[in-house]
Amino acid sequence: xxxxDNTEHVSDATDEAVGWESKLRYFLNSDFxxxxxxxxxxxxxxxxxxxxGIGYNFAISFTDYEGLGTPDYSTLDLEMYAQxxxxxxxIAAAQNNLVLLVGFTTICLVLGLxxxxxxxxxxxxxxxxxxxxxxxxxxxxxVTAQLWLWMFNVESGILNLVVTxxxxxxxxxxxxxxxxxxxxxxxxxxxxxxxxxxxxxxGLQSIxxxxxxxxxxxxxxxxxxxxxxxxxxxxxxxxxAAVVLMVFALKAFTFLYALVGRYRPPNGTDILATxxxxxxxxxxxxxxxxxxxxxxxxxxxxxxxxxLYYQYKQGSL
Amino acid sequence: MVEHDSSxxxxxxxxxxxALTVGAAAGIAGCTGGGGTETESTExxxxxxxxxxxxxxxxxxxxxxxxxxxxLEVLHGWAGGDGEAAVTALIEAFEEEHPEMDTNFQAVxxxxxxxxxxxxxxxxxxxxxxxSFANWPGKNLERYSGALMDLEADVWDAEGFKDTMQARxxxxxxxxxxxPAVPIGSHRMNxxxxxxxxxxxxGIDASSLDSVDALLDALEAIDQNTDVTPMAQAMVAxxxxxxxxxxxxxxxxxVEAYTNFIEGNPDRAAVVEAxxxxxxxxxxxxxxxxxxxxxxxxxxxVISGNAATIHQGNWVxxxxxxxxxxNYKEQWDWIPFxxxxxxxxxxxxxxxxxxxxxxxxxxxxxxKFVGTKEAQIAFNNPKGSVPLRTDIDPSELTDFLAMTYExxxxxxxYPPTIAHGLAVTPKTMGACKTAFGDNFMGPFKVEATADAxxxxxxx
Numbered sequence: 001x002x003x004x005d006n007t008e009h010v011s012d013a014t015d016e017a018v019g020w021e022s023k024l025r026y027f028l029n030s031d032f033x034x035x036x037x038x039x040x041x042x043x044x045x046x047x048x049x050x051x052x053g054i055g056y057n058f059a060i061s062f063t064d065y066e067g068l069g070t071p072d073y074s075t076l077d078l079e080m081y082a083q084x085x086x087x088x089x090x091i092a093a094a095q096n097n098l099v100l101l102v103g104f105t106t107i108c109l110v111l112g113l114x115x116x117x118x119x120x121x122x123x124x125x126x127x128x129x130x131x132x133x134x135x136x137x138x139x140x141x142x143v144t145a146q147l148w149l150w151m152f153n154v155e156s157g158i159l160n161l162v163v164t165x166x167x168x169x170x171x172x173x174x175x176x177x178x179x180x181x182x183x184x185x186x187x188x189x190x191x192x193x194x195x196x197x198x199x200x201x202x203g204l205q206s207i208x209x210x211x212x213x214x215x216x217x218x219x220x221x222x223x224x225x226x227x228x229x230x231x232x233x234x235x236x237x238x239x240x241a242a243v244v245l246m247v248f249a250l251k252a253f254t255f256l257y258a259l260v261g262r263y264r265p266p267n268g269t270d271i272l273a274t275x276x277x278x279x280x281x282x283x284x285x286x287x288x289x290x291x292x293x294x295x296x297x298x299x300x301x302x303x304x305x306x307x308l309y310y311q312y313k314q315g316s317l
Numbered sequence: 318m319v320e321h322d323s324s325x326x327x328x329x330x331x332x333x334x335x336a337l338t339v340g341a342a343a344g345i346a347g348c349t350g351g352g353g354t355e356t357e358s359t360e361x362x363x364x365x366x367x368x369x370x371x372x373x374x375x376x377x378x379x380x381x382x383x384x385x386x387x388x389l390e391v392l393h394g395w396a397g398g399d400g401e402a403a404v405t406a407l408i409e410a411f412e413e414e415h416p417e418m419d420t421n422f423q424a425v426x427x428x429x430x431x432x433x434x435x436x437x438x439x440x441x442x443x444x445x446x447x448x449s450f451a452n453w454p455g456k457n458l459e460r461y462s463g464a465l466m467d468l469e470a471d472v473w474d475a476e477g478f479k480d481t482m483q484a485r486x487x488x489x490x491x492x493x494x495x496x497p498a499v500p501i502g503s504h505r506m507n508x509x510x511x512x513x514x515x516x517x518x519x520g521i522d523a524s525s526l527d528s529v530d531a532l533l534d535a536l537e538a539i540d541q542n543t544d545v546t547p548m549a550q551a552m553v554a555x556x557x558x559x560x561x562x563x564x565x566x567x568x569x570x571x572v573e574a575y576t577n578f579i580e581g582n583p584d585r586a587a588v589v590e591a592x593x594x595x596x597x598x599x600x601x602x603x604x605x606x607x608x609x610x611x612x613x614x615x616x617x618x619v620i621s622g623n624a625a626t627i628h629q630g631n632w633v634x635x636x637x638x639x640x641x642x643x644n645y646k647e648q649w650d651w652i653p654f655x656x657x658x659x660x661x662x663x664x665x666x667x668x669x670x671x672x673x674x675x676x677x678x679x680x681x682x683x684x685k686f687v688g689t690k691e692a693q694i695a696f697n698n699p700k701g702s703v704p705l706r707t708d709i710d711p712s713e714l715t716d717f718l719a720m721t722y723e724x725x726x727x728x729x730x731y732p733p734t735i736a737h738g739l740a741v742t743p744k745t746m747g748a749c750k751t752a753f754g755d756n757f758m759g760p761f762k763v764e765a766t767a768d769a770x771x772x773x774x775x776x
Contacts, residue, residue, distance in 0.1 A: 068441050068464045154606040175552065175608025175759050260553050262431045264750075266608070267758045281435035283744060284442065284460065 054297065061290035068284065080291035090292065093275040096181055097299070100252060100271060104185050104192075105245045109238060111189065112196025117226065119197070120204040130201070133194035145258035148187040149174075174259075177268030184269050188255065192248060196241045203237035204230065239307060246303045250296065253277065272296045385418040387676035389683055391668070393451035394433035395700075396424040398613070399635025403700035407501075410695045411686050418679060434460070446671040448680045454500065454667040457738030457746075458492040465497035466670040472499060472684045482688070485731055486705040489665055489739060498667040499687045502702035504630040505721050506662035506734045507564050507654040510637070514648065515545045515625040526655040529568050529594050536602040539625045547602035549615035549624035555753035557612060558595065560736040561628050562753070566591035568656030572730045579733070579740040581774050588767045596761040608758060619649065628654060630664055630737075634717055635701030645717050661728035664737050666702065741774065748773035 027033060061080055065071035084090045115133060119126045136144065151157050152173035160170040173183040207230060215225040253273035256265035263278040264270070272292055280289035395404040401424070408422050426432025430452075437450050441464045452458070458465065473479055473496050479487055482500060490498040509526070516523055519539040526532055536547035551557050567575040570587040577584060599607070604615070604624060616633045618624035620643050627633060634651075637643050645651075653660070668687045674680050686692050693704035694713050703714065703722040711719035733739035738746060752769030756762040 068438075068461060149609055153609050155604060156606070170605060172605070172608055172759065177758070261611075262554055264554065264754055266553075267754060281438060282431075283747060284438055286442070 057290045057293050057297075060287055061294050063287050065287040065290075066285050071286070080287050081295070083288065084291050084295065089270070089275060090272075093270045093272045094295075096269060097250070097271045099181060100185060100188075101246055101249045101303075104188050104249045105242055107185070107189050108193050108196050108245050109242060111193040112241070113200050113231070113234070115193065115197040116200035116204055119201055130198070133197050135194070136191045137195045139191070141254040142258040144187065144191050145255050148183075148190075149259055151187075152183055174266040177266075180266045180268040184252070184256065184259075184266075188248070188252065192245060196245065199237050199241040200234060203234045207233055239310060243303065243307045247300065250300050250303070272299070385415070385676075385679050385682075387679055388419045388421055388448075389676055389679040390421045390423070390447040391449050391451075391683065392423050392425050392433060392437060392447050394425055394430040395451070396426060399632065399639065399699055399701055403635075403696045403698075406699055407687075407692055407696040410691055411683065414686060415682060418682070437461070441671055444673065446673050446675060448674060448676045449668050449670040449683060451501075451666060452498075452669045453738030454486075454492070454498040454665055454669070455489040455733060455739035456742045458497065458669065459742045459744075461497075461669070461671065462493065464671050464673070465492065465495060466672045466674050466680070467495035467497060468499065468670055468681070468684055469496040471681045472496075472688070476685050476688055478688045481706050481708055483705050483707055483725070485663065486665055489733070490667060497671075498669040499684045500665050500667045500705040501687055502666050502693065502697040502700055503705055503725060504632055504664040504666070504702045505724065506560060506630050506664050506737075507567070507657040507660055508631050508633075509626055509628055509652050509654050510619060510633060510649055511626040511652075512545075512619050512622055512624070512648065513650050515539065515543060515622060516650075518545075519543050519625070523650060523652050526652060527658070528656040529565050532655040533594065533597060536598065536626075540602060543625070545622065546604045546618070546624045547626065548598060548604075549618040549627040550599065550603040550607045551610050551612040551615040552599075552607045552758055553609060553611050555750045555758065556736045557629075558599075558753045558757055559749055560630070560734065561598075562591055562595050563735050564628060564654040564657060564662070565594050567660065567662070567732060568654060569594065572660060572732050575732050578770075578774060579735055583771045583774055585767060585771060588770055589763060592757070592761075592763045592766055595757075596763055599757075599759065599761055630734075631717075631721060632701050635699065638701065638715070638717075651717070659729040661724050661731050662734060663731045663739060664702075664734045665705065665739060745773055745776070748776070 059073070060071055062076040062078070063071045063073060064075070064079070119130060123129070139147075151159050154160060154170055154172050154175070157173070159173065164170055171179070174180050211229055212225065215229055220228070250273070252271060256269060256271065256274055257263065257277075260266060263274060263282060265274050273296065276289045276292040276296065279285045279292065393404055395401050404422070404424070408420075412418075412420065425436050433451070437447075437452070438460065440446060441461060446464070452461075473487075473490075478499070486500045486503070490496050490500060492498070509532075511523060516539075519535075519542040521535045521538055526535055539545060539547040550561070563575060566578065566587060569590055570584070574584055574587045578588065604610075604618060607615075612629055612633070613636060615624070615627055616629065616636050619627045619633075620637065620640055634645075637645070637649055643649060654662075668684060670680050670684055688706070690704075690706060690709060693706055694709065696702075697704050698713075698715060698718065701718070703718050703725050705725075707726060709722065711722050714722055735741060735746065735749060740746075741749070749770055752766050752773055756766040756769060
């Protein structure tokens with residue numbers, strides 16, 4: 001950015017002035033400044049698009065901005081936050097978000113680890129299974145949501161075909177508020193357990209065979225070998241997979257929106273993101289939505305923060 | 318792009334972004350030594366095709382009627398099926414009338430205008446208005462309060478629409494002493510469509526259905542005597558329950574009870590009674606997959622003979638008609654919703670113009686066209702709705718629509734629909750939908766729904 005050079009040479013400069021000038025010249029010739037055009041432009045664009053947006057959202061959330069006017073910055077307060085925290089809809093959405101976050105991430109990790117261990121045992125067609133498990137991950141939420149809408153259909157869905165064949169009553173997967181969230185989590189797990197599997201598989205394959213052999217020689221059972229020796233070495237993989245999954249859980253908006261094609265998801269599956277979009281774009285409650293957005297951001301940071309700290313402690317940051 | 322540059326003073330998101338962009342552009346330009354034309358790029362997205370940067374000078378002498386200077390940009394939500402056919406017919410007729418005008422008609426999503434309304438709201442909030450957009454008139458316009466253009470003198474008076482449009486449509490197009498909308502068509506809400514073969518099999522005489530109780534008996538008879546599900550209902554969204562409930566309330570307790578409800582004086586007993594009847598229907602007589610299907614899928618169930626009846630606005634007529642083997646008076650027939658005979662439950666689609674209009678002259682010409690006989694006939698026949706002009710020859714409409722049109726001009730009462738923006742403000746409508754969404758999607762909680770509905774209109 002600062003490419004201008006100080007071309008004015010002061011002829012009768014003192015030692016001090018020369019020192020200052022050469023310092024500046026050193027600075028301008030440093031790697032930091034000379035590389036600036038390369039990292040600087042993306043940095044500026046990023047700042048505007050992401051951090052500028054966050055900043056503006058933050059500012060709006062303190063106003064009472066609503067409808068089609070312009071925000072009034074003269075009275076800034078936390079009213080919108082208080083209003084959100086005392087609203088049942090917000091609490092319910094936050095709870096659903098938390099359940100989604102914890103349930104989805106945990107089950108995905110456990111299932112992915114299980115699949116990875118199976119595949120790591122060199123079963124036949126393991127590459128093909130790997131592809132089968134991973135494929136859903138490559139589909140867009142829009143596709144998987146429509147697919148699961150059909151699967152969950154009470155009358156003609158394949159899930160109820162199974163349920164009724166087993167002799168149970170058909171289940172209203174998405175219509176019953178007490179199981180709708182479970183159904184959504186189930187669909188998301190279907191889509192993302194393949195991803196955790198791949199992450200774990202990479203981790204498993206990087207563990208040398210010697211360790212399995214040594215454990216066997218020492219007489220450890222397979223379960224014991226995995227629990228005591230192998231799984232503890234997958235901590236890195238677990239942490240990074242968990243972070244990615246949690247971020248996806250916070251972004252489940254896309255899935256829910258594609259499921260019903262509107263901002264109100266099936267009863268019992270309202271999350272903060274859907275609530276926020278609904279308040280903003282159906283009713284123009286910009287300030288209120290901005291407050292929800294800020295709290296959603298804080299939740300996301302709550303997930304990412306410990307990870308970054310962990311990475312920092314490990315020395316990889 | 319011409320007139321609204323200096324209208325507001327305080328910071329909004331567009332200005333903020335523009336400032337940042339300009340700052341960044343200047344910074345980059347400073348680095349690279351390039352020219353200063355980058356700032357133009359933020360505006361060029363809606364240029365009119367005749368060259369980006371000279372727009373401002375071109376539009377200065379724009380009063381001559383023959384040539385148009387700006388692009389007409391119209392947003393609507395008719396992205397598929399009958400709606401798409403209707404709007405295409407409308408656009409073709411308009412382009413024939415004004416072949417030299419540069420137009421840009423955009424269909425924004427489907428799904429009950431969710432995307433359309435969000436897009437309009439966002440663009441108006443960003444002070445980036447379009448020429449006009451499709452929306453419901455009436456209380457629905459509250460959403461765009463303060464950002465609407467007054468068409469009263471330029472369109473309504475100039476074309477004499479106040480005399481040729483239905484009086485209540487004229488009233489609905491008034492908002493805050495302005496007339497920002499021109500109605501394009503009306504759907505009737507109090508319908509019961511039925512599959513004639515199923516009714517015959519169950520031994521039901523449709524003309525004898527004159528009350529909600531009679532309807533419940535008929536549904537029970539269908540349930541007992543046939544393998545067909547008595548009623549198709551779509552509950553993927555709560556508005557279908559809300560509109561069906563409004564029909565039941567009106568049928569059981571009269572138009573006055575409904576009017577009192579939307580005006581904020583609800584009678585709790587009547588509200589509860591209607592909810593009880595709706596609960597009976599939803600628990601016993603609708604398809605089991607109701608909670609995951611939309612109204613188009615529900616309508617298909619009537620066509621395929623898997624369901625006997627459906628209550629919907631008569632947009633399902635547009636859908637029935639698209640199926641050549643499913644004909645009016647043969648495979649399907651219609652009665653007014655039981656107990657609402659002589660009532661035309663009122664729904665209006667209109668074309669609304671925002672203020673700060675980017676193409677004032679073009680917008681006026683377009684809005685004038687929307688109100689013409691030609692436009693109303695072209696649009697409404699494929700759409701399954703009826704024109705709001707009082708001077709249409711019914712023979713220009715299809716049989717079913719001609720009948721509906723006669724009811725439109727000659728009914729005893731015209732209660733405005735609650736689920737489609739006319740009766741209550743968008744906020745109240747949202748609260749009513751939430752009342753059903755939270756409490757009445759199964760399990761059906763009558764008392765909780767009644768409380769929420771009453772709270773919604775009493776605020």
